[in-house]
Amino acid sequence: MSLSAVVWLVLGAAYFVIPLVATFLFSLKSNQTGKCCTAANYGWVIHNGGFWHSVKISFLLALETIVISLLIFVPTIYWVHLKLPRLRPVIAFLALIPFVVPPIVMVVGLLQVFKSSPHWFYAQPWGFLSAAYVILAFPYMFFSLDAGFRAIDVHTLTEASQSLGARWTTTLVKVILPNIRSAALAASFLTLAIVMGEFTIANLSAFHTFPIFIQLVNETQGFPAAALTLLSFGITWAAMLALLVVGRKRGARSAVVAGAR
Amino acid sequence: MAYLELQELHRDFGTVKALNGIDIALGEGEFLSLLGPSGCGKTTALRLVAGFDRPDQGRIVVDGKDVTRVSPNRRDMGMVFQAYSLFPNMTARQNVEFGLKIRGRDKAERRKRVDDLLELVGLTHAADRYPHQLSGGMQQRVALARALAIEPRVLLLDEPLSALDAKVRVQLREEIRRIQLELGITTLYVTHDQEEALAISDHVAVMYGGVIEQMGTPAEMYTAPATPFVAEFIGTMNRLEAIVLDGVEGDVEHSGLRLRVDAARGRRNGERVLVLIRPESLELEAATNGAAPNSFTGEVLTQTFLGPVTRLKVSGSGTNLIADLSTARAAALPVGARVVAKIPSEGAKLISLPDDGPGLPVLDPDDQ
Numbered sequence: 152m153s154l155s156a157v158v159w160l161v162l163g164a165a166y167f168v169i170p171l172v173a174t175f176l177f178s179l180k181s182n183q184t185g186k187c188c189t190a191a192n193y194g195w196v197i198h199n200g201g202f203w204h205s206v207k208i209s210f211l212l213a214l215e216t217i218v219i220s221l222l223i224f225v226p227t228i229y230w231v232h233l234k235l236p237r238l239r240p241v242i243a244f245l246a247l248i249p250f251v252v253p254p255i256v257m258v259v260g261l262l263q264v265f266k267s268s269p270h271w272f273y274a275q276p277w278g279f280l281s282a283a284y285v286i287l288a289f290p291y292m293f294f295s296l297d298a299g300f301r302a303i304d305v306h307t308l309t310e311a312s313q314s315l316g317a318r319w320t321t322t323l324v325k326v327i328l329p330n331i332r333s334a335a336l337a338a339s340f341l342t343l344a345i346v347m348g349e350f351t352i353a354n355l356s357a358f359h360t361f362p363i364f365i366q367l368v369n370e371t372q373g374f375p376a377a378a379l380t381l382l383s384f385g386i387t388w389a390a391m392l393a394l395l396v397v398g399r400k401r402g403a404r405s406a407v408v409a410g411a412r
Numbered sequence: 413m414a415y416l417e418l419q420e421l422h423r424d425f426g427t428v429k430a431l432n433g434i435d436i437a438l439g440e441g442e443f444l445s446l447l448g449p450s451g452c453g454k455t456t457a458l459r460l461v462a463g464f465d466r467p468d469q470g471r472i473v474v475d476g477k478d479v480t481r482v483s484p485n486r487r488d489m490g491m492v493f494q495a496y497s498l499f500p501n502m503t504a505r506q507n508v509e510f511g512l513k514i515r516g517r518d519k520a521e522r523r524k525r526v527d528d529l530l531e532l533v534g535l536t537h538a539a540d541r542y543p544h545q546l547s548g549g550m551q552q553r554v555a556l557a558r559a560l561a562i563e564p565r566v567l568l569l570d571e572p573l574s575a576l577d578a579k580v581r582v583q584l585r586e587e588i589r590r591i592q593l594e595l596g597i598t599t600l601y602v603t604h605d606q607e608e609a610l611a612i613s614d615h616v617a618v619m620y621g622g623v624i625e626q627m628g629t630p631a632e633m634y635t636a637p638a639t640p641f642v643a644e645f646i647g648t649m650n651r652l653e654a655i656v657l658d659g660v661e662g663d664v665e666h667s668g669l670r671l672r673v674d675a676a677r678g679r680r681n682g683e684r685v686l687v688l689i690r691p692e693s694l695e696l697e698a699a700t701n702g703a704a705p706n707s708f709t710g711e712v713l714t715q716t717f718l719g720p721v722t723r724l725k726v727s728g729s730g731t732n733l734i735a736d737l738s739t740a741r742a743a744a745l746p747v748g749a750r751v752v753a754k755i756p757s758e759g760a761k762l763i764s765l766p767d768d769g770p771g772l773p774v775l776d777p778d779d780q
Binding site: 304321 | 487499562
């Protein structure tokens with residue numbers, strides 16, 4: 152490795168590592184004295200009922216968003232690939248809209264649209280917020296799943312399954328879904344990451360999610376906020392690691408099959 | 413009585429008539445190949461039989477029952493596809509077992525049937541391998557076993573060998589025929605490879621432009637093509653456009669040469685005809701002084717070694733001819749040699765051409 156490569160590598164690593172180390176050192180300072188080193192801030196976070204409550208809300212919201220999104224988008228994208236390929240560019244365009252429209256504009260619009268909806272929907276994170284998050288996750292879901300569907304021969308697999316007597320649902324569950332598994336996992340973990348970190352919509356619609364809790368702690372208690380930041384960073388990394396472990400062994404097989412065609 | 417009937421099937425895709433009224437009747441246990449160039453409608457016909465598409469007109473009848481509107485998963489048709497179609501998430505065993513599971517067969521029965529079929533296709537040792545661990549030929553064998561597992565009423569094969577290399581193709585096509593004969597299953601086979609179709613079929617239907625040009629046994633198709641297209645498509649054929657001079661004696665005129673062809677007897681004088689001669693029927697020898705009757709004099713343009721025979725292209729008198737000679741005989745007629753090609757009066761076939769219509773769409777014989 153050349154000297155310049157080593158320099159760039161060190162600079163790149165420093166860019167990522169220094170803030171983490173600084174945050175870690177900051178998180179070890181006592182909230183009372185401001186001196187190093189104590190793990191009390193981590194203890195404070197872990198024993199804080201608000202932390203677990205908000206994590207639970209955000210995590211369940213993420214799961215709900217993932218389930219709803221997969222139920223909507225997997226059959227839709229499958230059908231588009233199979234029967235309506237001309238619609239694919241239209242859906243791809245629609246999927247870009249959540250990227251283009253700022254979250255603050257989206258939340259104001261959604262609050263207007265849903266203001267006359269039933270109380271159980273409008274006033275609950277499981278209703279309004281999950282609906283908003285499904286829209287927010289649409290691009291990540293679509294582009295991940297679309298790539299997954301494009302890597303397999305949807306037509307041939309479907310027709311082979313049908314000729315053997317399988318119905319649409321059996322074909323989708325037993326044949327198609329297992330072969331887009333890594334794409335569905337990628338889409339799911341991206342959605343998890345988005346929902347766990349989404350602030351604007353939750354804040355403006357007054358729901359107490361994990362990012363709102365982080366913000367609240369950040370405004371009031373500096374050192375525990377650093378501990379909280381690192382913990383949320385750890386949660387995100389754990390999710391990504393899970394994706395890597397689960398997706399790697401399936402992805403290798405898909406690649407070989409696609410290449411053989 | 414026919415077991416599989418395609419009655420007056422029509423299928424249009426926009427302005428393109430993919431199928432323009434095809435009729436097929438196939439007896440139980442028979443093997444029919446649909447043969448034709450790309451875009452002739454052969455795969456469309458197969459997909460209609462499988463139920464993946466619906467005809468605009470016409471009926472598909474299996475064992476006396478109209479299945480035209482029956483969905484593909486209820487037709488009991490086993491299908492082997494051109495593309496590798498094994499389910500990548502399942503082993504060879506699981507792939508073969510899939511259709512049986514759908515039908516709710518018990519575990520012991522499934523196991524026995526899968527074992528039998530994997531043995532039939534010679535893949536017992538690869539039962540637990542995933543598709544990506546199998547070669548192309550092995551994948552198509554598993555696909556065949558999978559299609560047969562459900563004991564289909566009709567076996568459909570859509571160019572199953574086209575992605576394989578030449579040696580495996582020959583090997584596998586013989587296996588397909590052996591298994592088909594062993595099980596006595598009615599089979600519809602789509603291919604663009606005439607050699608493949610002639611080698612393994614009971615009947616061959618040559619398709620062109622959405623219609624069946626001719627249907628018959630492989631021998632009939634080879635020795636007695638009924639249309640100029642079939643003559644072009646099946647095997648290599650020398651084609652001489654000619655006019656009947658004497659319908660009593662069987663004399664025709666081609667490029668100023670008078671030829672005697674038995675098949676021209678009984679034809680109307682002045683009728684436009686196509687004289688068809690197989691390359692192996694032509695007799696070739698070194699030219700000597702004096703014109704021989706019923707023959708062309710020309711020059712050897714090329715020699716192509718084909719193993720058991722050598723193919724010579726001869727040009728002369730405004731005509732190009734292809735002749736297949738034993739390699740030893742061909743050695744005596746090198747490129748540039750003057751030769752005489754004798755037209756066999758009894759071996760040549762004749763097809764009528766429309767008096768005012770266009771001639772044959774000419775393919776270079778080398779391209780066949």
